[in-house]
Amino acid sequence: GVFQALTNDQQPDCDPTIKSPSNNGDCGNFAIATPFLVTFVIITSLVVINMYIAVILENFSQAQEDVEQGLTDDDYDMYYEKWQVFDPSGLQFIRYDQLSDFVDGLEAPLRVSKPNKLLFVVMNLPICENDRMHCVDILDALTKNFLGKPDLLGENSLGGEPPIDIKKDRPKDYHPVTTTLQRQREIYLSRLGLNGFRTNLQRSRNQQLLLEKSTISQTD
Numbered sequence: 001g002v003f004q005a006l007t008n009d010q011q012p013d014c015d016p017t018i019k020s021p022s023n024n025g026d027c028g029n030f031a032i033a034t035p036f037l038v039t040f041v042i043i044t045s046l047v048v049i050n051m052y053i054a055v056i057l058e059n060f061s062q063a064q065e066d067v068e069q070g071l072t073d074d075d076y077d078m079y080y081e082k083w084q085v086f087d088p089s090g091l092q093f094i095r096y097d098q099l100s101d102f103v104d105g106l107e108a109p110l111r112v113s114k115p116n117k118l119l120f121v122v123m124n125l126p127i128c129e130n131d132r133m134h135c136v137d138i139l140d141a142l143t144k145n146f147l148g149k150p151d152l153l154g155e156n157s158l159g160g161e162p163p164i165d166i167k168k169d170r171p172k173d174y175h176p177v178t179t180t181l182q183r184q185r186e187i188y189l190s191r192l193g194l195n196g197f198r199t200n201l202q203r204s205r206n207q208q209l210l211l212e213k214s215t216i217s218q219t220d
Contacts, residue, residue, distance in 0.1 A: 123144075
């Protein structure tokens, strides 16, 4: 009695001893139960499968949308992991001469393989004191390059002010003094000046030689 009370063991509502075509009394119909259970299993399986497919498609669509919209968090994490190799002290700066190796060492989609110095000139990146470059400036330029919206030369191409905007995420020692475009111009003008100096020096030497030869000829 106690066991039946605990297990709620009661006599069935039907009588399996009654003779019927189903050989199971009045406790159900085998001919109806079989297709019902089969149909139930099939429908349940289809519902579960469709739910899995819906979840997978939703995740795929979300991932595809993230890619179309821009970079993901994993891309930014990769960028700062690579940055720590060049900036182990966490100063947020690297030297200008390290920029090419750093960007070449990144993973897609931010990576710009060598030779990449010409692209840095076009990006017109700010250069701070002591030839240092800030991590946010580089990341911002690489993001624009990936999205196909680079700030090509900006106002500097027309001789305007460099695109230097001191933001809250910059450290106190962030003091831009030039840009990659201006630096390249300075190098180019220096080379022109040096070549002009060499040309004038060689011309002076040639004139001196001609003058000496002319003097010798007149003496003879």
